[in-house]
Amino acid sequence: MNLTMPSLSPTDTSVSQSLHPSVTPSPSCSVVIIGGGFAGLAAAVELADQGAHVLLLERRSFLGGRAYSFTDKTTGDTVDNGQHLMMGCYHYTLRFLEKIGSLGKLKFQQNPQVDFLSLLANGQTHHASFRCPSLPAPLHLLAGLFKLQTIGWRDRWNALRVGLELRRLNGNRAELADITVREWLTRLGQTETMQRRFWDLVALATLNETPDRASADMFARVLDQAFMHTRQDSTMVISRVGLSDLYTDDARRFVEQRGGTVRLNAEVARIEFDGIRAVAVELKTGERIEADAFISAVPYFALPRMIAPEILAVSPGLRPIAQFKSAPIVSVNLWYAEPVTDVEFSGLLESRIEWVFNKNAISGHSQSGHQHLALVVSGAHEAAKLPKEELIAIAVAEMERFFPAARRQKPAHAFVMREHDATMSHVVGTARLRPSHKTEFENFFLAGDWTDTGLPATIESAVQSGVDCAVAVRHLN
Numbered sequence: 001m002n003l004t005m006p007s008l009s010p011t012d013t014s015v016s017q018s019l020h021p022s023v024t025p026s027p028s029c030s031v032v033i034i035g036g037g038f039a040g041l042a043a044a045v046e047l048a049d050q051g052a053h054v055l056l057l058e059r060r061s062f063l064g065g066r067a068y069s070f071t072d073k074t075t076g077d078t079v080d081n082g083q084h085l086m087m088g089c090y091h092y093t094l095r096f097l098e099k100i101g102s103l104g105k106l107k108f109q110q111n112p113q114v115d116f117l118s119l120l121a122n123g124q125t126h127h128a129s130f131r132c133p134s135l136p137a138p139l140h141l142l143a144g145l146f147k148l149q150t151i152g153w154r155d156r157w158n159a160l161r162v163g164l165e166l167r168r169l170n171g172n173r174a175e176l177a178d179i180t181v182r183e184w185l186t187r188l189g190q191t192e193t194m195q196r197r198f199w200d201l202v203a204l205a206t207l208n209e210t211p212d213r214a215s216a217d218m219f220a221r222v223l224d225q226a227f228m229h230t231r232q233d234s235t236m237v238i239s240r241v242g243l244s245d246l247y248t249d250d251a252r253r254f255v256e257q258r259g260g261t262v263r264l265n266a267e268v269a270r271i272e273f274d275g276i277r278a279v280a281v282e283l284k285t286g287e288r289i290e291a292d293a294f295i296s297a298v299p300y301f302a303l304p305r306m307i308a309p310e311i312l313a314v315s316p317g318l319r320p321i322a323q324f325k326s327a328p329i330v331s332v333n334l335w336y337a338e339p340v341t342d343v344e345f346s347g348l349l350e351s352r353i354e355w356v357f358n359k360n361a362i363s364g365h366s367q368s369g370h371q372h373l374a375l376v377v378s379g380a381h382e383a384a385k386l387p388k389e390e391l392i393a394i395a396v397a398e399m400e401r402f403f404p405a406a407r408r409q410k411p412a413h414a415f416v417m418r419e420h421d422a423t424m425s426h427v428v429g430t431a432r433l434r435p436s437h438k439t440e441f442e443n444f445f446l447a448g449d450w451t452d453t454g455l456p457a458t459i460e461s462a463v464q465s466g467v468d469c470a471v472a473v474r475h476l477n
Contacts, residue, residue, distance in 0.1 A: 031473055032057065032281055032291040034268050034306070037065015038459055039447040040297030041251040042096050042466030043473075044260060049099065050474060054260035055289065057281070059267035062244070063252060066299065066422065067459060069242030074413050075335055075370065078242035082329045082419050083357050083374045085205070085345075089225045089233035090460040092467055100250040105241050107362065112140065112234035116150050117402045118197070118349040125402050126150075130198075132234060138163050140234065141227040148198070150349060155194035162188055166224050176216035177431055181207075184216035201347050204354055204378040207456050208327045208423045213379075215428045218456045225455075238344070240363050271296070271306045271444070278444035281306075293473045297447040297466060300324050301421060315440060320433040324450065328384040329422040330377040332395035335413040339371045340405040353398045354378055370412060375399070380418075388416040423457035424450045437468050443476060445469040 031047055033040045036058030044056045062068065069080045086093060088108070097103045112132040120126050132144035145151070145159045165188055169176075176184060181203050185195050200211050206222045207214045226234050239246045252262045270282040271294065280290045296303055300321050304312055312318050332353075345357045359372040375395045377383045383391065392414045399406040424430065434452040437445050447465040455461040 030055070030291045031293045031295065032289060033295045033297055034271075034281065035065060035297035035302075035448075036060075036063040036248070036262065036264075037297065038067055038093075038096075038247070038462035039449065039466040039469075040065070040295070041247065041255075042092070042463040043295050043297060043447055043470045044255045044262070044466075045096060045100060045251055046467050046470035047473060048255045048258040048260040050470075051258075052260075052473070054255055055291070056255065056260070056262045057266040057268055057283070057289075058262070058264050061264050063248035063262070063264070064244050065297075065462075066419065067243045067462075068248070069244040072333070072413075072415055074415075075372070077335075077359070077372050078245070079333055079415060079417070080243045080331070080374070081417055082331050082422055083355070083376050084239070084243060084459060086237040086239075086459060087226055087233065088235040088237060089229070090237065090458075090463075092464040093460050094237070096251075096463050096467070097247060100247065100254045102247055102250045105239060105246050107238050107240050109235040109237070112144065112231065112236070114236065114347060115343050115345070116148075116197075116201075116347045116349055118150055119401060125404065132231065134231065137231050137233065138166075138228050140231045145198075150197050151194055155191055155198075158189050158191065158194065159198075162190065162223065163228070166220060166228055169220060169224075171224065173217040173220045176220055178428055179216045180428055181211040181214045181216050181219045184219070185211070197349050201349075201354060206458070207379075207426045208329060209379045209426050210381075213428075214426050215431060217431055218426045221454060222456060236345075238362055268306050270308075273308075273311060273441060273444070276440065276442050278441050293443040293445070293476055295445045295447050295466075295469045295473065297469075299421060299448060300424060300450045301326070303446075317435040317439045317446070320435065323433055324430065325425040325427070326421040327378075327423050327425040328380045328418065328420045330380040330383045330391060330419075331417040332375045332377075332391055333415040333417070334373045334375065334392075334395060334399065334411040336371045336373070336406065336409060337412050338405070338409055340373070340399065340403045340409075341371075346402075348398065348402055351398050351402070352377070352383075352394050356399075356402075373399075384418050384420055391416050426456055437465060437472055443473075445472050 030053040033044050033056045044054045048054045069078050072079045114130045116128050118126045128149040130144050130148050132140040135143055146156050185199055203211045203219055267284040268281045269284045272280040278294045280288050282288050341358055344361045347355055353375045355376040357374040435446055436452050447469040449457040449462040451465045453461040453464045
């Protein structure tokens with residue numbers, strides 16, 4: 001969860017100010033963007049806003065990439081392919097959403113707060129809140145931890161060492177690239193209890209990887225951005241609507257109103273290069289499209305299928321892609337006839353389920369006749385392999401453990417989503433392999449949450465990559 005940009009609040013109008021110097025392209029500039037997720041649409045919006053002729057190609061019949069929603073056939077409710085939380089430090093994302101007119105679809109916390117549920121020795125549920133007061137960063141974080149009742153006083157004091165270490169690093173995280181989150185936190189005196197009951201949930205939620213595997217440099221980046229600059233950066237931001245409704249239609253409308261084109265069911269089979277330039281894309285249908293510049297905004301595992309093997313083998317930027325691995329996310333959606341919780345979202349401590357999201361409370365449709373909950377497992381390497389019946393049984397059992405009202409009823413409906421390639425896996429050493437947006441081809445650029453944005457593979461990373469590629473295109477002759 002993620003920038004050292006000005007703080008943003010729901011009423012802050014400064015978000016519309018550009019994050020980059022404005023460079024107006026030549027009216028004859030044509031740009032082909034491959035992929036219609038956050039990265040591709042962010043690039044298209046940025047370029048269309050500056051007057052470029054944009055053609056966005058999406059292989060599927062809908063936009064959204066790996067962040068989309070759909071309608072559940074049984075209930076008629078909107079289901080996200082994976083629950084996404086944003087933060088106040090997502091400055092690129094918030095600017096993008098404001099530009100396309102979608103900022104009002106978000107729900108902003110006034111002060112940072114995350115609720116945690118744990119089980120007492122007698123089996124009763126204990127509710128505790130990590131609630132940060134109105135103090136300057138990072139004092140708000142320390143004050144919030146000092147009030148968090150799921151950890152002891154020693155652990156609360158020891159958390160100060162993490163903040164001091166972040167101050168010492170001052171953004172230089174190179175020394176953390178070869179150790180895991182677990183190793184780093186242990187070196188900083190964070191006890192097993194503190195890690196299990198606080199840091200592990202933060203790492204899983206932001207890196208989508210287990211602390212024993214995840215790289216410490218990315219985790220330090222997360223903590224620095226979220227907690228070390230402004231209090232507003234630490235607040236949670238969540239969409240009141242489904243992910244697709246949040247941005248896809250508004251972004252498409254923005255691009256088309258400025259003369260751009262968005263084509264669905266347009267799968268790129270091959271990117272054609274000539275010397276140091278990309279010259280055309282060829283669609284599965286055989287159609288060939290030439291342009292002045294090209295931006296690939298597809299996942300790392302999709303790009304190699306479009307590029308000749310002999311080019312991949314010698315390209316310094318593209319060759320390392322073969323070493324990337326994916327980290328999955330599993331979401332189990334449950335519908336109850338009667339409400340079982342009134343909290344918007346909760347972290348479950350020492351549970352096989354990490355987070356429970358109350359979709360009714362988030363959307364404001366609390367009187368819909370049933371309660372829709374989304375239960376999330378991040379870094380779900382093992383859970384993603386389980387059959388859906390077992391995943392539903394695990395989710396129901398955990399609901400009954402933590403929510404007494406769930407013990408009096410069974411879900412009326414359940415739906416499982418597995419995203420096997422939800423994000424790249426941020427294991428040790430991966431950060432060094434992430435390619436730059438610029439390639440050895442002077443007019444071919446890479447966007448996507450997996451590129452070298454300096455951020456974990458999040459929505460913010462995707463949007464930032466799209467904006468950075470747009471800036472690079474604008475600087476072409």
